[in-house]
Amino acid sequence: MKFTTQNPQKTLHLVSLGCTKNLVDSEVMLSKLSEYKLTNDPETADVIIVNTCGFIDSAKQESINTVLDLDTQRKEESVLVMAGCLSERYKEELQKELVEVDIFTGVGDYDKIDELVHEKRSHFANEVFLQTDENERVITGSSYHAYIKLSEGCNQTCSFCAIPSFKGKLFSRTLDSLVKEVRNLVAKGYFDFSFVSQDSSSYLRDHGINDGLEQLIENIEAISGVKTARILYLYPSTTTIKLIDKVTASPIFQNYFDMPLQHISQNMLKIMKRGKGSEKLRELMQHMRNVPNSFVRTTFIVGHPGETQKDFEELCTYVKEYGFDRANVFAYSDEEGTDAFLREDKIDEKTINKRAEILGDIINQVTQNSLNKELGKMVNVFVDGESEEHEYLLSARNTLWAPEIDGEIYINDNELNGEITFGQQYHARITEIAGDKLLATIVS
Template sequence: MKFSEEKPKKKLHMVSLGCTKNLVDSEVMLGKLKDYELTDDESQADLIIVNTCGFIDSAKEESINTTLNLHNERKKESVLVMAGCLSERYKEDLQKELTEIDIFTGVGDYDKIDKLVHEKRSSFSNEVFLASEENDRVITGSNYHAYVKLSEGCNQTCSFCAIPSFKGKLHSRTLESLIKEVKNLVNNGYKDFSFVSQDSSSYLRDLGQNDGLEQLIEAVEKIEGVKTARILYLYPSTTTHNLIDKIANSKIFVNYFDMPLQHISQNMLKIMKRGKGAEKLIELMQYMKSKPNSFVRTTFIAGHPGESEDDFEELCSYVESFGFDRANVFSYSDEEGTLAETRDDKIEQDLVDERAEILGDIISKTTTNSLENDIGKTFEVYIDGESDEHEYLLSARKTLWAPQIDGEIYINDNELEEQIIFGEIYEVIATELAGDKLLAKVLRKI
């Protein structure tokens, strides 16, 4: 008697580059390809997908190099897919030049990836893909935290940014769709949420509603099982005092204020087309900082065309005095199709990089100060598991912090008799700072 052997599962290797918004799209693709078994070994994969980033030069380079390296390692008969922003932005050029790639797809077909792979064809939809509660995503990297995408595209016209040229105008999801998705995720054990988009504080403005995030906060607070939430990527001209109050008064949303400023001098804000005067911006930032237990994160661009020495010194002085909890600095680089690219007052690359380094050093000090301020204080953390550093150290992060970008806390002591449960909230006390990591002792389970 013959027994039929089960056909071995095909294997999938996925690389998601760039931002957390890309990660959500990658998770949608994983949901569509559940028939595949995930593998970390590209040489064993039958299907390889790179979800690319097309934001700045270094990200574009990483996307192309990653894809070509995977091509060199892959086995015969495997299928290599280039998806996402870079693929969308340069579709004609890439399809012509990168003959190694089997399938190209952009930002509109994440939910059709299974069909495209089956038919082995490229596709670029005219519309941007907007996630919905129906998308059966495979959440990666955590068993308790998930990103939820509010919208696609952006209505801002910043001088240095090409995103609207390939992501299009703001296109918000309905509040009903978002709430359904969060409820589905809660039912699957998720309790901590980060809401993301290109411009989160403009959520629902394309549908004629200026208080979209306030509505979201109210609706999420009513969902039983949501423990903590935060909003990433606020925009200066669409963030109001009312929104800041709403976040600060929420029992679910933590006082996490993530607003990419890019600059602070009036001259540069005007050149960059940032849509809010320096005085009002400084007042807004101060208002965020004034909230109890607030955490303020931002991003700056050094060396944008038109930036004088005085502008740069004003920026450095502001960053130093404000004392951001976390910040990133990027060296300016030309982006095709942007206003900044056409300016004739560009700054020499050496000076751009020098300014980025100076600002980076200041940010490094303000980050250290922020961490040092926590020594001796008690706060709540999510405990993720064993750290990569040592098996006796547990890895945790403040419930206030966003995953992966704001740091890691090492738990090296435990006052409880019971076993620590990973993915749960504990109260800890920070005892010291070792390098850039806080060390903490567990006091009790929340």
């Protein structure tokens, strides 16, 4: 994702890779470097920053390729900065090998990026940076929606995940800080919020509070001007029926349930150290599904060491039967420093890729089934602007959906007297499906 702002002096080109949590950190850096004019042209930029992702092989490779590609494009006197997760995770190796990079920094100095650029020095803080209400951000990509980061780090011990090794243990923001940030953003015109972290349902557990998200919901509901909100990245063992019911009862929080399951077989959940048995997990998921107008998103990993053909077939059957609204599948990749990396019962790459392809096809079908169920429905949508598909089609998003990941609705008709205002909420009727896109008419 690339961003632009204004200042008649030096120019900045920033690329934010990976997740929305990275995006929040990139927005903090944009604020700290506000004296720079942002440009989409790396060839003319005085400073180039790549906020990297270090989660899995494909993300790591994308980060490296982006840095090297930008190095070939940049002008001679520019400064190239490598920041974020990949830089943090492999700081010793990258500083030795990537001679193209002028400044290295990790996950602890986003709020000091202006100093590092000015002094042209690398630095890795001992602690991960966690934004507070005192850190200004340049919100990107929307005039009405903003991501809010709940915490950093993670206390889970999933066999395949290296994030705790370079992000550390769970470190939650105070509720007061979150409320202040949302209030500040509402005052600037924002009214739709997505709350994110590595493990959102563990929010405030590091402070000895087990119902942190429930308290958050109550406090956000009390802020005048917040119209809609949703929570991303729930974790199975810390998500409760009570929390699901709290979301369901909320007039503000959407019935949006995003829980990366990774697997469903008892054997694999144990191997992956997911903290909840298959039977209890199925009960929890069914409770989400039974919520009126619920939207359920998840993620799976196939080909993890120890996954038998029987485990895989059980997963495929579950995905077909459950009826997820959206899902993603990742082919397992070895990550240094994880339990799975040390296992001897590895699965060959050909089998892993074949399983990912099979499950991917199933996911495509269940996604299409979810879209088909929307036909004829009246839904609330945010209209974002003209679509990239055609100038006569407007791009909109169901207010239930998260931005960017859950899809796009094309508005091709308008029953109102007058023009549609971008960044506003409307009632729309879903009229047809074109491929994986819903078409709708604005009604009121």
